[in-house]
Amino acid sequence: MKIVAHFEIPYYQIVNEEGKITSDVPEFAKDPDHLIRLYRVMILNRLFDLKAIALTRTGKLGTYPSARGQEAVFAGMGDAIEKEDIFVPYYRDVGTLIQRGVKLKEILLYWGGDERGNAFECGGKDFPYSVPIGTQMLHAAGIATAFRIRGEKRAVLVTCGDGGTSQGDFYEAMNVAGVWKLPVVFVICNNQWAISVPRSQQTASQTLAQKAIAAGFSGEQVDGNDVIAVRERIFLALKNAREKNEPTLLEIVSYRHADHTTADDASRYEPKNQRELEWKNEPIARLYTYMTNLGMWSKEKDQALNEECAALVEQSVQDYASIPSVSPEVMFDYLYAVLPEAYKEQRDMLIKRGESAHG
Numbered sequence: 001m002k003i004v005a006h007f008e009i010p011y012y013q014i015v016n017e018e019g020k021i022t023s024d025v026p027e028f029a030k031d032p033d034h035l036i037r038l039y040r041v042m043i044l045n046r047l048f049d050l051k052a053i054a055l056t057r058t059g060k061l062g063t064y065p066s067a068r069g070q071e072a073v074f075a076g077m078g079d080a081i082e083k084e085d086i087f088v089p090y091y092r093d094v095g096t097l098i099q100r101g102v103k104l105k106e107i108l109l110y111w112g113g114d115e116r117g118n119a120f121e122c123g124g125k126d127f128p129y130s131v132p133i134g135t136q137m138l139h140a141a142g143i144a145t146a147f148r149i150r151g152e153k154r155a156v157l158v159t160c161g162d163g164g165t166s167q168g169d170f171y172e173a174m175n176v177a178g179v180w181k182l183p184v185v186f187v188i189c190n191n192q193w194a195i196s197v198p199r200s201q202q203t204a205s206q207t208l209a210q211k212a213i214a215a216g217f218s219g220e221q222v223d224g225n226d227v228i229a230v231r232e233r234i235f236l237a238l239k240n241a242r243e244k245n246e247p248t249l250l251e252i253v254s255y256r257h258a259d260h261t262t263a264d265d266a267s268r269y270e271p272k273n274q275r276e277l278e279w280k281n282e283p284i285a286r287l288y289t290y291m292t293n294l295g296m297w298s299k300e301k302d303q304a305l306n307e308e309c310a311a312l313v314e315q316s317v318q319d320y321a322s323i324p325s326v327s328p329e330v331m332f333d334y335l336y337a338v339l340p341e342a343y344k345e346q347r348d349m350l351i352k353r354g355e356s357a358h359g
Contacts, residue, residue: 009209012233013223017281019289026232032296038079038227039291042071042284044309045095048104049258051313052111056262060321062113065092069225069257072283073189075099076230080238081157087126088140088158092189096159100126104316109323115334116326134160134167137186141173144182148245155241156184157234163194165208171215174249178216183241185234186212186249190224191256196269212249224254225283257282327354 014029016022028034049068055061067074074095081087087100094107101122110117110129118128130136140158147154164170165188177184188208192199205211212219222233230252237248255278259266291297332339332347339347 007210007213009207009219009221011221011223012229013226014229014232015226015286015290017225017286019286019293026228028231028235029228032291032294035228035287035291035296038075038231039284039287039297040305040309041075041078041095041099042227042287043305044098044312045071045074046284047306047309047313048094048107048316051317052108053258053262055108055317060112061108062111063261063263064111065261066256066258067092067094069278069282070189070191070254071095072227072230072287073187073224073252073254076227077157077159077187077234079231080235082155082238082242085155085157085238085242086140086143088136088143088156089127089129090136090159090161090164090189091129091131092161093129093159097126100124103319104313105319105323108316108320112320114323114326115331116323134164134169136160137164137167137173138169140184140186141176141182144177144184144241144247145180147183148180153242154183155238156182157187157238158184159187159189161194162188162190162192162199162202162208163197164188165211166194166202171211174212174215174247177247178212181245182247183245184247185237185241186247187234188249188251190251190253192254193256193260193266193270195260195264196266198269207251209249209251212247215247215249217247217249219249219251221251221253224252225281225286227283227287254283255281327351329354 013022014025045067049066052061052064053066056064074093078096078099087096089097097107098104101124102120106117106120127139137158137160140156144156160170174186190199190208194202207221209219209221220233223229233250237250240246240248257275257279288297288302329347329350332343335343
């Protein structure tokens, strides 16, 4: 017998749970203004989450997927990606989308059941929310293929949850990315839960990052509560994608400090006191401690920032509430170039029902 190959999965962390440095600090993180920008995105994301959940409880919003405890993942992604790259989100990416120019009122509109919320006013070429699990991975591979064929120095960043790695779409996208050397970065937001299924029951792999090995490219784990490490590793992966057509898989490890969505009740399956234990690692407190220890932040500045972000969230709610509603039959209007007869009948029935309801 002989060993024909060796593999390893690195784990990256720069600021630990105590807000202390554990490895070399990248250049961007030496700029206080840059760190404060990242911190602001996380604060805004968390306050927006709280408001969105409150709106669902009062019937003013549909179901909503919180990013509580994962703010560093999405703040780091949005900061790392270049303007000309393409972002392909799943459904928990508020912190990234707002850095790409998407307005909070649009996010509320989408989760309020209005697809106009996916038609981002910023006019970017990023893809809309993807609620089906894993399908967006193949979309990202397709975009990256176009970049490769055209010779464009651009990259694609696509996200999914840990549950998405059990889908065939995930493996197919990874396989083609490895074979064709596509400029795409796959990010797994490993928050330990695929709805009610724990990470331990999702796969027998020691890590999710090692799934890249079978596809022929590198995979790595990153501390998802360390926004500096998240931003740096995604930034470097995107750089390699653009310049060398090298795909990368990043498993960003954090914890979901919320129900899967507001339609879920995690208390039915989550171990008792697990959140309290994991909360010691949450990302906002970690960056707060780090910046405060360096003298670039304070309680007074923090309070002012929270008030500013809270006001922005409240304004977005007012903007959302002021958007005129549309008739429900428009849900049929953008499905096909020519609507099939079966759907025409359903559309007509919906119109008649609306007319009868209004007398």
